[in-house]
Amino acid sequence: MTAAGSSLRSRSWFNNPANPDMTALYLERYLNYGLSIEEMQSDRPIIGIAQSGSDLVPCNRHHLVLAERVKEGIRDAGGIPIEFPTHPLQETGKRPTAGLDRNLAYISLVEVLYGYPLDGVVLTIGCDKTTPSALMAAATVNIPAIALSVGPMLNGWHEGERTGAGTIVWKARQMLAKGELDYAGFLKLVASGSPSTGYCNTMGTATTMNSLAEALGMSLPGSAAIPAPYRDRQECAWETGRAIVEMVKADRKPSDILTREAFLNAIRVNSAIGGSTNAPIHLNAIARHIGVELTLEDWETTGADVPLLVNLQPAGEYLGEDYYRAGGVPAVMGELSKAGLIDGAVLTANGRTVAENLVGVRIHDDKVIRPIDRPLKEAAGLTVLSGNLFEGAVMKLSVISDEFRGRYLSDPANPDAFEGNVVVFDGPEDYHHRIDEPDLGIDENSILVIRGAGPVGYPGGAEVVNMRPPAALIRAGVHALPCIGDGRQSGTSGSPSILNASPEAAVGGGLALLRTGDRVRIDLKARSANMLVDEAELDRRRADLAAVEDTITPESQTPWQEIQRDLVGQFATGAVIESAVKYQRIAQIKGLPRDSH
Numbered sequence: 001m002t003a004a005g006s007s008l009r010s011r012s013w014f015n016n017p018a019n020p021d022m023t024a025l026y027l028e029r030y031l032n033y034g035l036s037i038e039e040m041q042s043d044r045p046i047i048g049i050a051q052s053g054s055d056l057v058p059c060n061r062h063h064l065v066l067a068e069r070v071k072e073g074i075r076d077a078g079g080i081p082i083e084f085p086t087h088p089l090q091e092t093g094k095r096p097t098a099g100l101d102r103n104l105a106y107i108s109l110v111e112v113l114y115g116y117p118l119d120g121v122v123l124t125i126g127c128d129k130t131t132p133s134a135l136m137a138a139a140t141v142n143i144p145a146i147a148l149s150v151g152p153m154l155n156g157w158h159e160g161e162r163t164g165a166g167t168i169v170w171k172a173r174q175m176l177a178k179g180e181l182d183y184a185g186f187l188k189l190v191a192s193g194s195p196s197t198g199y200c201n202t203m204g205t206a207t208t209m210n211s212l213a214e215a216l217g218m219s220l221p222g223s224a225a226i227p228a229p230y231r232d233r234q235e236c237a238w239e240t241g242r243a244i245v246e247m248v249k250a251d252r253k254p255s256d257i258l259t260r261e262a263f264l265n266a267i268r269v270n271s272a273i274g275g276s277t278n279a280p281i282h283l284n285a286i287a288r289h290i291g292v293e294l295t296l297e298d299w300e301t302t303g304a305d306v307p308l309l310v311n312l313q314p315a316g317e318y319l320g321e322d323y324y325r326a327g328g329v330p331a332v333m334g335e336l337s338k339a340g341l342i343d344g345a346v347l348t349a350n351g352r353t354v355a356e357n358l359v360g361v362r363i364h365d366d367k368v369i370r371p372i373d374r375p376l377k378e379a380a381g382l383t384v385l386s387g388n389l390f391e392g393a394v395m396k397l398s399v400i401s402d403e404f405r406g407r408y409l410s411d412p413a414n415p416d417a418f419e420g421n422v423v424v425f426d427g428p429e430d431y432h433h434r435i436d437e438p439d440l441g442i443d444e445n446s447i448l449v450i451r452g453a454g455p456v457g458y459p460g461g462a463e464v465v466n467m468r469p470p471a472a473l474i475r476a477g478v479h480a481l482p483c484i485g486d487g488r489q490s491g492t493s494g495s496p497s498i499l500n501a502s503p504e505a506a507v508g509g510g511l512a513l514l515r516t517g518d519r520v521r522i523d524l525k526a527r528s529a530n531m532l533v534d535e536a537e538l539d540r541r542r543a544d545l546a547a548v549e550d551t552i553t554p555e556s557q558t559p560w561q562e563i564q565r566d567l568v569g570q571f572a573t574g575a576v577i578e579s580a581v582k583y584q585r586i587a588q589i590k591g592l593p594r595d596s597h
C-alpha cells in the first residue's frame, strides 16, 4: 500500500491512488466530520487526541475543555486534530477496581492508534490508570505521542488546615472510628479535600504518575504539576498541541524517549517526590511494552537510597498548588541532578535533552521542595522484600511514621526488624466484617494480612491493603498496624504497608499458606519477609490449598474479568497482558493494517 507523495501513515487511508475506492470511502466519512479533501490529502499530519475525560471520569473531565486548546495548538502548528474517547478509568468509581480496566483501556487504545489514520497522538492523562494505560499503548504502537496532564485539583482546606484528596479519608476514618465525627461530618470533611476539577492534590498515584510521565520525557517540562483550573494549564494544552505536530515532523517516537536511562531517572524521581507504591507496577508495565529491561530489583538498587525532597501529603504536609509554585518536577530533577542522580542525556518530547530542559531551573519554595543537601528524609524510596511469603513486595520507606518506627523498629539490638502474629483476611469484605471482633485478639503486636486482592484474585488488584486497626486500638492510640497484602494501596495513604506481593495467593503464592496466629518476621535490612512456619507444616498446607481457593479467587462476574484472569501476569512484572508484550513498535514492525473493505 503506497500513499502518494507523503510519508505520513494517514495518507495510506486518504491518498492512495493504487486503491481509489478505499481512498474515497475513507475520505467521504471524514468529510462528514467537517474535514476537506484538500486537508486530508495535504502534507498536514493528522493528530489524535485520546480523550480520557468524561462524566464518568471526573478527575480527567477538564480535558474536555483543554482539548479545545490542544486542537488550536495542533492547527496553529499545521496539523489536523481528531479527538476520540478512551475507555473510562476512574479510580474511585470503577468496581471491582480500575486495576482491572487498565489493561482493557490499553488494549483498546492500541487498536485505535494502530487501526485509524493517525500520525501522532496527544494522550490526555490524569487519574491513576489513565497515565499508564495511555503510555503502554503508545509504547506498543510507537507513533509520535505526547502526554498532557489534566493537573491536580486546587488545595483542599478545612478549618484553616490543608486537607488532601484521599489522604484525608484515612484520617477522617480514624476520627469516625474514635467517635470524633458523625457520618455526615465524616463525608463533609472528606469532600473538603477535593475542591475543584482535577485529580488528587496529594502525592497519590495520579500526581505520581503524571510527574513520572514528565520525568520520563513523555510530556512537556514543567507541565505535570500545573493545577487543573489554572490558566497556565490551558497554555500548556496549546503548547502540547503545537509540540506533537513538531514531533511528527521530526519522527520522534516513544522508543526514542523511553530508554532504560529514562526509566531509571523516573525511579529516582519517584523516591524524591514520595511517590505511590503503584508506580513500580505501572512503570514496569510501560517498560515491558516498549521492550526495556526493568525489574522490581531496579527499584531497590536505583531508588531506595534516594532522599525525599517533596513535602507533599501523605509523606509530608503540602498539596498540589504548593508543589507547582515550588517548581514541580523540574525543580526536583534539578536537585537530583546536582547529586548526579539524573541522566541528563535522555531525550524528551520537546526534542531537547533532560539536561537542556533543566538549565536555569530552581526551587521557588524550599519548604515544599527541599534542596538535595537538606532532604526531608534520607534513603526514602521503595524497598523490595522477599521470602517465603512472596518473591517480591514493596514497602514505601518515606511514610514510616515516628509512631510506627517507635513501636515496631525500636529494638536497639535489631532496629530494622519486627515480628508479630498475623490475622489473615480473605478479601476486604472479610476484613470489614471482622476487624472489630474482640475475639480476634488484635493488639499492637499483630500484623494484618489481606489476600485474594491481586491481579488474578480480585481480579485486577484492588487498593485494599491499607487496613485500619480495630476501633478500640485506635482509641487507645494505635493508629497503624503493619499490613501485608497481595493487593495495592492508595498512593494517598501514609500507611507503611507491604504491598503488591507477587506471586499473589490466587496463583499459589506464599500468602495462600498463611494462617491466623502464624508468626511473621520482617527484616528491612535483610529485605526479608517470612512466615516462621516449618517446612513440613508448609508442605501439609500446600497439599490442602483447595480449602482456601474459593475464598481467594471468587467467580468472575464479567467476561473481561475471566479473560484478564487467564492472561494477566503478576504485579512484580507490571501485571500486563503477557501475550501482548511481544507486540512492540508495531507501527514500524507490522507496517500498516489491511484495508477494511
Ligand SMILES: CC[C@@](C)(O)[C@@H](O)C(=O)O
Binding pocket: 091, 092, 128, 165, 166, 200, 203, 204, 205, 206, 276, 278, 463, 489, 490, 491, 492
Ligand atoms: C483515593 C486516591 C486515589 C484514587 O488516587 C488512589 O487510587 C491513589 O492511589 O492515589
